[in-house]
Amino acid sequence: MTWQTVVTEPSQLGESPFWHPHEELLYWVDIPARRILRANVFMGTLERWAMPTEPGCIAPARSGGLVIALRDGMYRATTWGGELKLLLHFDHDPATTRFNDGKADPLGRFWAGTMYEPRDRCVAELFSLDCRNAQAGGPPVLERKAGGAVIANGLAWSPDARTVYWSDTTRHVIYAWDWDAASNAMTRRRVFQQLPGKPDGWKTGMPGYGGRPDGAAVDAEGNYYSAMFEGRRLLKFAPTGELLADIPVPVQCPTMPCFGGADLQTLYLTTACHGRPAAELSAMPQSGCVFSMRVEVPGLPVNFFVD
Secondary structure, rough: EEEEEEEEOOOEEEEEEEEEEOEEEEEEEEEOOOOEEEOOOOOOEEEEEEOOOOEEEEEEEOOEEEEEEEEEEEEEOOOOOOOOOOEEEEEOOOOOOOEEEEEEEOOEEEEEEEEOOOOOOEEEEEEEEOOOOHHHHHOOEEEEEEEOEEEEEEEEEEEOOEEEEEEOOOOOEEEEEEEOOOOEEEEEEEEEEOOOOOOOOOOOOOOOOEEEEEEOOOEEOOOEEEEEEEOOOOEEOOOOOEEEEEEEEOOOOOOEEEEOOOOOOOEEEEEEEEOOHHHHHHOOOOOOEEEEEEOOOOEEEOOOOOO
């Protein structure tokens, strides 16, 4: 398995990638650059869309366009580059808290987690927004699904839609819950993976640290892929929690994988260069680029937001 560089223009902090099956385009966000990007990986073209604040995550909408979690709330745009319509404003303090990782669930709700930027309190939360009754004039339904984290990440569902995963990057932990899709109920929380923390005094280039869990994706067999930020690797776990593969990455900070291509057997990976040491960027000049790799087991297709 060999990584290919599919987007050579680096993002500061690439996140939330997804493959749009109808458009055959790869989408992702660059959070600190405040923009959404999409690429035709076959033609080598790249489009950029500026946002008013940091986009933490995005998902495609079944009726067209995107649903977007910006710093202060969730927004809807029906076309690329179109008007942003507020779906729901959140009462968290945008000076210290913003949205981070998220995606749509198999039934079309939009989920997004927050992160507390001072990183000294466990106040990050996970929310789901249900707009499926919008056509009938009904209001959006917001639910708080989890909390007690510092940085929400790693959101994913199993192929049978009976398990939901969510990680707290700062605490190096990935959780799993039983999930009932119809009622949107999460039960029986357990630790799926507790990964070793960063050793005191560790710096880039030193041994002894494998990174912390960032964004994630699940394949058709239910295997969970976790991008290990600062670990220069992507981990593949079986649904039982067994480590199946430790895949080296050509840059220090992978951020989130997704599956794409017509057969969903291309694994895409966003990465970061924002705030990284000069020596690291000199040694790994492709930091922030988007990579791809062919895999044997196809992934799950992106879920569409329904409104």
